[in-house]
Amino acid sequence: MIFVIYTEITGDITRVVTGPADVGILNSKNTELPLQITDSIENNKYYVDITVTPHELKQKISLPFTLSSSTLIADGIDEIAITGLPNPVTVTWPDNLVEEVTDGIIEFSVDQVGTYTITIESIPYLTEVINVEAIPVS
Numbered sequence: 362m363i364f365v366i367y368t369e370i371t372g373d374i375t376r377v378v379t380g381p382a383d384v385g386i387l388n389s390k391n392t393e394l395p396l397q398i399t400d401s402i403e404n405n406k407y408y409v410d411i412t413v414t415p416h417e418l419k420q421k422i423s424l425p426f427t428l429s430s431s432t433l434i435a436d437g438i439d440e441i442a443i444t445g446l447p448n449p450v451t452v453t454w455p456d457n458l459v460e461e462v463t464d465g466i467i468e469f470s471v472d473q474v475g476t477y478t479i480t481i482e483s484i485p486y487l488t489e490v491i492n493v494e495a496i497p498v499s
Contacts, residue, residue: 364395365402365418367409371484372416374404408484424450424486435495437472443491446481453480471495 362382367374369392379401396409398418410417429442449463455477471477474497481489 363398363401365398365404365407365409366393366395367411367416368392369394369411372409372411373484374402374407374409377402377404405488410485419485421485421487424481424483424489426481426489428491431492432494432496433470434498435471435474436498437470440468440470441493443467443469443479443481447483447486450481450483453482455479469493 362380364378364380365374366376366378375393377398378395394409394416396416396418402418406421407418408421410419425445425447426443427445429444431441433439433441444466446462446465446467448465449461450467452460452462452467454460454469467479467481469477469479474495477493477495479491479493481491
């Protein structure tokens with residue numbers, strides 16, 4: 362038998378386990394629940410819909426957003442904007458700081474040349490990884 366182990370508050374799948382009928386329960390923690398499934402899955406592409414009873418496994422959909430530009434001038438003033446995001450989203454900034462954004466907008470500027478990665482997560486959406494190139498001031 363195959364089970365997804367998911368958080369009961371969000372439906373986020375933390376892992377997939379295989380074994381006898383009680384393996385799902387044995388592998389669950391206090392804030393997690395098991396759900397038996399028929400086929401193995403990639404847990405980053407699915408979530409458990411906790412708004413229906415019984416809870417259901419569903420495929421994640423693309424994260425809606427608009428990116429103003431993937432390039433900016435590294436002057437600490439120029440910025441890119443990521444808009445149209447659902448509320449809330451969890452953002453992992455290039456320095457690994459994690460923040461919840463609730464207004465649907467992310468703005469980013471830097472003063473050092475380089476490539477910066479911003480990761481955006483929100484259930485029921487696929488995780489989005491956005492690379493921003495900061496170029497020198499000309």
